[in-house]
Amino acid sequence: MDALTVIRTRRSVRAYTDEPVSEEHIRTMLGAAMTAPSAGNGQPWRFVVVDDPALLEKAATLHPYAGPAKKAPLGILVCGDLNAEKFPGFWVQDCSAAIQNLLLAAVACDLGAVWLGLYPLEERVTAAQKLFGLPESFIPLAFVCVGHPRAEQQPQDRYDESNVRRNRWA
Amino acid sequence: MDALTVIRTRRSVRAYTDEPVSEEHIRTMLGAAMTAPSAGNGQPWRFVVVDDPALLEKAATLHPYAGPAKKAPLGILVCGDLNAEKFPGFWVQDCSAAIQNLLLAAVACDLGAVWLGLYPLEERVTAAQKLFGLPESFIPLAFVCVGHPRAEQQPQDRYDESNVRRNRWA
Numbered sequence: 001m002d003a004l005t006v007i008r009t010r011r012s013v014r015a016y017t018d019e020p021v022s023e024e025h026i027r028t029m030l031g032a033a034m035t036a037p038s039a040g041n042g043q044p045w046r047f048v049v050v051d052d053p054a055l056l057e058k059a060a061t062l063h064p065y066a067g068p069a070k071k072a073p074l075g076i077l078v079c080g081d082l083n084a085e086k087f088p089g090f091w092v093q094d095c096s097a098a099i100q101n102l103l104l105a106a107v108a109c110d111l112g113a114v115w116l117g118l119y120p121l122e123e124r125v126t127a128a129q130k131l132f133g134l135p136e137s138f139i140p141l142a143f144v145c146v147g148h149p150r151a152e153q154q155p156q157d158r159y160d161e162s163n164v165r166r167n168r169w170a
Numbered sequence: 171m172d173a174l175t176v177i178r179t180r181r182s183v184r185a186y187t188d189e190p191v192s193e194e195h196i197r198t199m200l201g202a203a204m205t206a207p208s209a210g211n212g213q214p215w216r217f218v219v220v221d222d223p224a225l226l227e228k229a230a231t232l233h234p235y236a237g238p239a240k241k242a243p244l245g246i247l248v249c250g251d252l253n254a255e256k257f258p259g260f261w262v263q264d265c266s267a268a269i270q271n272l273l274l275a276a277v278a279c280d281l282g283a284v285w286l287g288l289y290p291l292e293e294r295v296t297a298a299q300k301l302f303g304l305p306e307s308f309i310p311l312a313f314v315c316v317g318h319p320r321a322e323q324q325p326q327d328r329y330d331e332s333n334v335r336r337n338r339w340a
Contacts, residue, residue: 003278006173007202007271031329032177036270037285045333052337089290093311096266097285100206101177104274108173115207115267120259133340141263159201163215167222168303 006107008155013112014068016147020051021074025109029076029146032105038094040086045098048132050075055131059143062127063116072145076102077128079138092119095141102144112149115142176277178325183282184238186317190221191244195279199246199316202275208264210256215268218302220245225301229313232297233286242315246272247298249308262289265311272314282319285312 001009030047038044050056051074059077060069069075078099080091099115106113118124119141128140171179200217208214220226221244229239229247239245248269250261269285276283288294289311298310 001173003171003173003176003274004198004202007205007275010205010207012207027329028174030334031327032174034328034330034333035177035180035326037180037182037273039287043328043330043333046339047334048339049334049336055337087287090287092262093266093269093287096263097270099263100267100270101274103207104173104271105177117209117257117260117263133338135339138339156205157201158204158213159197160204160213163204163213164200164217164219166219167225169216169218169305169308170303 001108005155006104008157009153010103010107011153012114013149014114015150016072016112017150019073019148021111021146025111026074028109029102029105033098033102036094036097036101039090042084042086042094044080044084044091045095046079046081046138048077050077058131062118062124062131062143066116066143068114068145069143072147074146076144076146077132077140078142078144079134079140081138083137092141099142099144106146111146113144113146115144117142171278175325176274178327179323180273180277181323182284183319184284185320186242186282187320189243189318191281191316195281196244198279199272199275203268203272206264206267206271209260212254212256212264214250214254214261215265216249216251216308218247220247228301232288232294232301232313236286236313238284238315239313242317244316246314246316247302247310248312248314249304249310251307252309253307262311269312269314276316281316283314283316285314287312
């Protein structure tokens with residue numbers, strides 16, 4: 001599928017079939033994530049690939065909308081390692097770009113995914129650090145649920161002219 | 171070009187030919203950006219499309235590595251509108267996902283781009299707010315330079331096994 005169609009087809013997918021996600025697809029998604037740009041090319045992203053059903057069940061308690069984790073065959077916890085930052089303060093942007101690549105790669109693999117935000121909410125961050133045994137320098141940014149989607153998505157364009165001005169806003 | 175190839179081909183491109191970026195390509199990049207996910211679907215992104223050479227010249231002073239702005243035919247300032255956030259604190263993630271889509275759409279259009287980070291550095295934020303006449307609620311996240319690349323890029327996979335663990339980090 002061409003890149004623009006993938007961008008337009010990606011949607012938050014919360015309902016999955018029972019089919020597991022293949023190791024090849026996991027590798028493809030992580031490779032895409034790690035090919036994102038990062039400040040000073042610091043690549044501060046770290047990933048915990050979660051396929052233990054007991055952990056997925058617990059991940060569903062991290063966030064008020066994390067229910068899909070319970071029925072997802074796979075979760076990917078995306079963290080920033082503060083010790084890896086080349087330019088302090090940019091890790092959220094770096095890791096968000098990585099997640100967006102990961103979500104698009106999922107669509108390219110005929111998978112569906114949803115981005116569940118953790119940081120900057122202290123309670124979610126602390127709970128995820130404990131659940132996934134993270135070192136102190138790792139801040140969990142998001143938990144991404146992945147699976148084979150139950151429903152097919154159609155491409156959509158959400159361009160909104162009112163969000164754009166030329167040269168100066170005012 | 172298929173999505174995975176675009177993801178692997180995207181690189182920070184800082185040298186451009188004199189050819190301008192077409193209105194159709196600007197529309198495609200902005201449409202891609204606005205199709206990113208956002209917390210509560212708040213879509214807090216705002217864009218200033220900069221093609222005034224005097225402003226591009228000034229944009230080059232915003233950032234120690236912003237030199238490419240001087241010779242780029244186009245810049246896109248990406249801001250978060252704090253008044254548009256559905257869930258406060260997530261605008262950086264939302265706007266970063268939008269920028270990543272924009273960068274990938276640039277590659278799909280045979281363009282090249284570079285993401286110049288502004289936020290969270292106070293001095294850069296204040297200078298950009300003034301230069302582009304932003305309302306108080308707008309925080310400029312990044313200035314993206316866009317143009318027709320002078321050199322061709324080859325796809326690259328940056329997968330690094332040491333960034334990944336299964337189920338728990340420790």
